Amino acid sequence: MISLAELQRRIDAGNLSADAAIGQSLEAIAAHERTIGAFVCHDDKARAAKAGPLRGIAVGIKDIMDTADFPTEMGSPIYKGFRSRGDAAVVAALKQAGATIIGKTTTTAFASSDPTATLNPHNHGHTPGGSSSGSAAAVGAGMIPLALGTQTGGSVIRPASFCGVAAIKPSYRLLPTVGVKCYSWTLDTVGLFAAGVEDVARGLAAMTGRPELLPGSAVTTPRIGVVTQDFAGAPEAASAEALRIAVAAAERAGAPVRALALPEIVAEAWRAQPIVQEFEAHQALAWEYRENYDAMAPLLRGRLDESKGTPAAAHDEAIKIASRARHALGKVFEDVDVLLTFSAPGAAPKGLGSTGDARLNRLWTLMGVPCVNIPAYVAGGGLPVGVQVIARFGADAQALAAAIFMEGALKS
């Protein structure tokens, strides 16, 4: 994989020109894209910007985000050839920081669950996950050092786990969703994929103008609470093993680790998440569903068919449960700095029939808390499996610092 931090260090030291850094991504795309299929389109004449902390960094943008320089097709024939007038706020922030938008990455239709043709870079017989399929696969295949995705259920952390890359789903609205196709306004969260946690942190700090997100020189030891989300069903053996390995590594590195049970209201919020998601999707995708029913992707259409007619009162109640659960979860963080849990139910499923299951992610999206994926284990078939580190709402710097601690612990 291409490390963003390493590129920055070489560019800053004058050992690599920003254009040569972009050229490295273009060569990697030329070498791997035909096999992996991570891009909807890309600019093979892309050049570096002259200034900014992200000059020389080629970034892939999930194809539900508006880009003035590329079409935005939402993974759906309904948006074939659609050109937005401007850039999504996060795309503008990347350009402002000097990054080069190198292309648009594949997405399941409207960031739902209908798989794209993208292959898992670690095993071509498996899904890269979704909905941010192309972004996770492009970084995992070593084509680009940074990519943007979105998570409404588990669409950042799960594909990151499947593709063996670091990723952050930041606190709700740390990154604006302006110009990003909406599925659920309560849940949609823009996230970043990169080779390692430091790379992710540097990308996020540059995009937000928040230097406090950059890793400090001293690694602090977090107090860790391990949660297994029993309400969400049992993990497969590969994910259980990833968590076991991560816990052992953390303990070896000197972190206080303890198992935690989450309050019942949090489990209730897990059950309420799909109500929020699908009720809002019916409004966010009302034009598509009403006027382009036949062109809708089948899994998404089926989901909307099933959830049709959900009363507004059910959504109101789900939002109230979420609010109470956020409060209760805040109290859990009085005793630990971060939570550690599964990033996905197991390794990437075989075939391209499914992008996997968001059941171990969806709670955290509804809670709005920062989640960072760290690869922890390689299962049979060479398939990576991650764990996620979760901090309290707004403590993105703490989530990243603890993830760097975990990353170090897992390497030693």
Place this chain on the structure above:
Amino acid sequence: MISLAELQRRIDAGNLSADAAIGQSLEAIAAHERTIGAFVCHDDKARAAKAGPLRGIAVGIKDIMDTADFPTEMGSPIYKGFRSRGDAAVVAALKQAGATIIGKTTTTAFASSDPTATLNPHNHGHTPGGSSSGSAAAVGAGMIPLALGTQTGGSVIRPASFCGVAAIKPSYRLLPTVGVKCYSWTLDTVGLFAAGVEDVARGLAAMTGRPELLPGSAVTTPRIGVVTQDFAGAPEAASAEALRIAVAAAERAGAPVRALALPEIVAEAWRAQPIVQEFEAHQALAWEYRENYDAMAPLLRGRLDESKGTPAAAHDEAIKIASRARHALGKVFEDVDVLLTFSAPGAAPKGLGSTGDARLNRLWTLMGVPCVNIPAYVAGGGLPVGVQVIARFGADAQALAAAIFMEGALKS
């Protein structure tokens, strides 16, 4: 003005065809639009839908909302001729309810403060207010029975007051902003303009599928707290008179009315609102500001120039103040059902140089609470002046019911 409720009653009774109701709006547009200039474009061959509670209702849509059937130009040459692929969620909701989208109404550039050429229907020498200038003026001139606008500072309630129409800025996110050009994601709120409060309530109930928003047969008497927002500066004589008249009418109608002082944290939130608004605008309009600086409307550009470089920490702090103020405001509603206050500093300013000042609205937008404008007084020059009724977050039905009480009290 054209009453939505009256049209519905006549259509339901078989005394008016839905197409004839649309025809009535088309005739009124033909008669007044050349003078008022409330529309960017309209469909003079519009027909009624066959079914739905809003069949026969012609609706004007503020031109920052995506419409599949009309261009969406944001009040700016930067978006000249721009066609979205689909409809904004609120536009789709209107169509689903059987309404006819009759055209796009004028907006200040990106819903900020640069005036449009639209005239106040009650006095052509004055502004209709903004940013939802065309929507307020089109309803006030009797051209259409319903229009959508948005409020980030005071862009629904203020023009409603200036144009002598009823309007609601509902609770934050009761109506989705999906497909509505963003200025500030914490503040932007879609609202409705109509002839009277019942008309507004019927429109909102049909759009949201929430029958509880419809006025009941029995009018209940609300406990009213009067607030003068001294932290926001003094009102002009016309608005002071409007509030005096409204208070006297409420007391005459038997409502318990008392003056209330708002907690200091609420005044702090009033001071924090512009930080939230402009910090988020810099991200929401980053592409426009960065790549189309010369084409930006001058007042908006000046505002962005002035607020450039606001640190993220200032926004974080403002959001925290808002959260504490929302909590404190909730406690104020333990003793009263609604608040009553000024809708604007005075009657519509003379000329078209300014759309007026949002200083008496911006607090309520940040609080996310439902606000309903009711015309209360006619000042010199035939200029209407409104007052607003405000309920606790989520109590939109209560806000509408209290506004109907006030409307009745003011008529008797």
